[in-house]
Amino acid sequence: MTLVECKNLYKNYGKREVLKNINLKINKGKIYGLLGPNGSGKTTLIKLINDLLVPTNGTILINGKNPGIESKKIISYLPERTYLNFDMKISETIEYFKDFYDNFDEKKAYELLKRLNINKDDKLKTMSKGTKEKVQLVLVMSRKADIYILDEPIGGVDPASRDYILDTILKNFNDNASIIISTHLISDVEKVLDDVIFISDGKIILNESADKLRNERKKSIDAIFREEFKC
Amino acid sequence: MNWVFDNERPIYLQLVEQLKILIISGKFKAGEKLPSVRDLAFETHVNPNTMQKALNELENSKILYTQRTSGKFVTTDKKLLEKLKNELALKYGKQFFENMNNLGFSYDEAIEYLKKSKGEI
Amino acid sequence: MLNKLIKYDFKSMFKNLMPLYLILIGFSILIRISGIAANHFSILKVPAGTLTILYIMLIFGSFIYTFIVSIKRFYTNILKDEGYLTNTLPVKKSNIVLSKILNSGIFLIITVLIIILALIISYFPNQEVVNIFNGLKNSIESLGYNFIVVLLFMIVYMLLGYLNYIQIIYTSLAFGQMHNSNKIVYSFVSGLIIYTVAQIFNLITLGLFIVIFPDTIDMVNTNSVTPSFFTQIFLYGMILQIIYFVAYYVITTVVLNKKLNLE
Numbered sequence: 001m002t003l004v005e006c007k008n009l010y011k012n013y014g015k016r017e018v019l020k021n022i023n024l025k026i027n028k029g030k031i032y033g034l035l036g037p038n039g040s041g042k043t044t045l046i047k048l049i050n051d052l053l054v055p056t057n058g059t060i061l062i063n064g065k066n067p068g069i070e071s072k073k074i075i076s077y078l079p080e081r082t083y084l085n086f087d088m089k090i091s092e093t094i095e096y097f098k099d100f101y102d103n104f105d106e107k108k109a110y111e112l113l114k115r116l117n118i119n120k121d122d123k124l125k126t127m128s129k130g131t132k133e134k135v136q137l138v139l140v141m142s143r144k145a146d147i148y149i150l151d152e153p154i155g156g157v158d159p160a161s162r163d164y165i166l167d168t169i170l171k172n173f174n175d176n177a178s179i180i181i182s183t184h185l186i187s188d189v190e191k192v193l194d195d196v197i198f199i200s201d202g203k204i205i206l207n208e209s210a211d212k213l214r215n216e217r218k219k220s221i222d223a224i225f226r227e228e229f230k231c
Numbered sequence: 232m233n234w235v236f237d238n239e240r241p242i243y244l245q246l247v248e249q250l251k252i253l254i255i256s257g258k259f260k261a262g263e264k265l266p267s268v269r270d271l272a273f274e275t276h277v278n279p280n281t282m283q284k285a286l287n288e289l290e291n292s293k294i295l296y297t298q299r300t301s302g303k304f305v306t307t308d309k310k311l312l313e314k315l316k317n318e319l320a321l322k323y324g325k326q327f328f329e330n331m332n333n334l335g336f337s338y339d340e341a342i343e344y345l346k347k348s349k350g351e352i
Numbered sequence: 353m354l355n356k357l358i359k360y361d362f363k364s365m366f367k368n369l370m371p372l373y374l375i376l377i378g379f380s381i382l383i384r385i386s387g388i389a390a391n392h393f394s395i396l397k398v399p400a401g402t403l404t405i406l407y408i409m410l411i412f413g414s415f416i417y418t419f420i421v422s423i424k425r426f427y428t429n430i431l432k433d434e435g436y437l438t439n440t441l442p443v444k445k446s447n448i449v450l451s452k453i454l455n456s457g458i459f460l461i462i463t464v465l466i467i468i469l470a471l472i473i474s475y476f477p478n479q480e481v482v483n484i485f486n487g488l489k490n491s492i493e494s495l496g497y498n499f500i501v502v503l504l505f506m507i508v509y510m511l512l513g514y515l516n517y518i519q520i521i522y523t524s525l526a527f528g529q530m531h532n533s534n535k536i537v538y539s540f541v542s543g544l545i546i547y548t549v550a551q552i553f554n555l556i557t558l559g560l561f562i563v564i565f566p567d568t569i570d571m572v573n574t575n576s577v578t579p580s581f582f583t584q585i586f587l588y589g590m591i592l593q594i595i596y597f598v599a600y601y602v603i604t605t606v607v608l609n610k611k612l613n614l615e
Contacts, residue, residue, distance in 0.1 A: 013532060031278055047614070050440050054610055072442040083436035085429075087367055099356045100441050167276060191236050192278045211241035211281070220238035 009058035018044045020202040029175040034182040036199035076145035080152045082132050086125040109142035148179040190221040246285035255316045262307040353443040357451035368421045373466045380470035418463045422456035431529050435614050446605045456518045512593040519600035526607040
């Protein structure tokens, strides 16, 4: 079942072509790595899937429909930045997610916070960047979504918590959902990826099973990435 | 079970190797039921799809078999398990001699070191 | 979903405005005390006078601050980092915008009520105010109008006018964010353009009004104004404000739907 389908997708910012003829299928039950350097069009593609941008040409279909309110119900998005209202307490952000998302699991969110030693009565603005990122991840992973899009989920997090976060991501994995992870920390994450998608200069240059690549090229995904994107 | 993976080789093959060791060493005994794919994947911190692929490999090699509603079981074929055990032992030995040869030791010298290191244990 | 959006916008703006309301009330008590003290000790009349000037500045500042908070909420919640959450909620963009507009109105009303409360605390009872009030009431009723109706009408009219000023900023911000750089500059320019277009539209509709109701000019010239004159003028004004309200709202929603460009 194709959850996300991009057909001949183009996106321009003014005259600048940021995405060129993207053709991509994201199927359920898989974990994808969306890998590419800064400026490759990675973030633009993610925004398009999330209906934060409108295509210049071509189509994006989420579960067969154009991005909109229905797709937002089933996509759980973790952007690179902190998108919560800093004046809120953690418990208030949980109420917020509960209010707007039917598929939000409040109990799970509190459990995850407890395991990460985060106090629900703390205000976001008193927290370190790393803790804020953990809170966001908890909120995003506590939704029973069909598509999880995680942009740098372990980026600002200390190495000790990274494993826990990867475990949380794996635990959320189910046959009906797909997870798209976009990251620079490829070597930390690559062992959990089913498929890897390399994007460069607005085009997809590689879309392959991770293990198949390792078998063919006898290298890690990280090494293959460095090869493909040598300056 | 915190296995360390080599990112340069297919993960599922490494899972196959680790699972074989677990079976041979008796952690999963002959005829014993394996935990579910999800549980196994979670314990070993890997993608359930990759674990599934590894289990399929083991099934193809007849080391595991599936009972449709109850899950996956270790084979009761003791001869097969013996064969596996021998294969793995030979593999370790081969690797030892390869490593020692790389350092410049002859086979006899290597065996001497083997005896010496036994004493160290 | 609109209710939920309203709830959270309200909570956030309230957190920002609550300190102002406390200061207003606190200051009003201070004014009352200083007034009483100045009556007993005339040397305190000058400090009391200074306080009064500050009080007036505070009251004017309250309107400005309320306006700014309304703008800020729109900007940070939709166009800054929070926008990554707000714009991916499973809600209509039109409702996101509407919630901000409604809360801007709600908080204007609350600010006004708090100011009225503050003035009552500081100065009630004050015969001059009562006299002015009665004078106003009488002149309106002498024209044959119901005072309550006129009062309500004026409140709605001024509220709409205020909300339309806010919306001009919203629409300008929406246009400004379309660009990748110099967003503030583009917002500012858009604002000027929108304001100018609105003024031109005002002139055009005024012309239309005069064409449709030629007697109005006569009435003004001969100084013999009939009650229907006011009714026509007020209706014209109200309809114009409603047109602007809808126009700004639709334009802002369309731009945010089709041309969102978060950084």
